[in-house]
Amino acid sequence: MRRPTHPSTWRIREKASVFLAELWPAVDSESRRILLQQIRKRDHGATHHCSAWREGFPALASGMDDDGEPSGTAGRPMLRVLEGADLTDCLAVCVRWFGGTKLGTGGLQRAYTEALQGALQAAEAQGFLETLRLLRRGHLQAPGDQSHLPFALLSLFPEARAEAPEFGPEGVSVGFSVPAEAAQALEAAWRERSRGGRVLWE
DSSP states (O other): EESSSOOEEEEEEEEEEEEEEEEEEOOOOHHHHEEEEEEETTTTTTTTEEEEETTTTTEEEEEOOOOOSSTSSSSSHHHHHHHHBEEESSEEEEEOOOSSSSHHHHHOOOOHHHHHHHHHHHHHHOOOOOOOOOOOEEEEEEEGGTTTHHHHHHTTTTTTEEEOOOEETEEEEEEEEEEGGGHHHHHHHHHHHTTTTEEEEO
């Protein structure tokens, strides 16, 4: 999954209506509330302030608001853009100034989609998206005379992060974290190197 680190914007014009899409980092409901409040105050003369959001890793919550546009013509297509880009911890807002010509259901859906896709592409071009990776945390235990084994194994996995070793009567314990997709391979390698040892996953 990915999440924005800085805001990005994109503006389009469709039959005299102006759509300003903004993609913001927002990790919880309070940050979303404050951002929406600020945008509504800034663009108080706009006709609509439509929005969509996703939260969590993995994304466990999402929402949308058509803000007076016909149901399903603004918030839903914006949320689909966020889902398609696998974004989380974000708020998308599209401000519309009505230009006097109705766009119809299909026209509105296309306009809100295109505007937010533009803001997303701007974020990608500026390097404003960071990739999130699910990590697993575990412990490797070895006898005192083999205290090098956990570190030798973890060195084979460049993305693994080892913690300071803890020594006790039964030997050494080394905590570590590793990307979830590497957990199975690490477990198999530890079994082989330690001759049957198990990874203690948290």
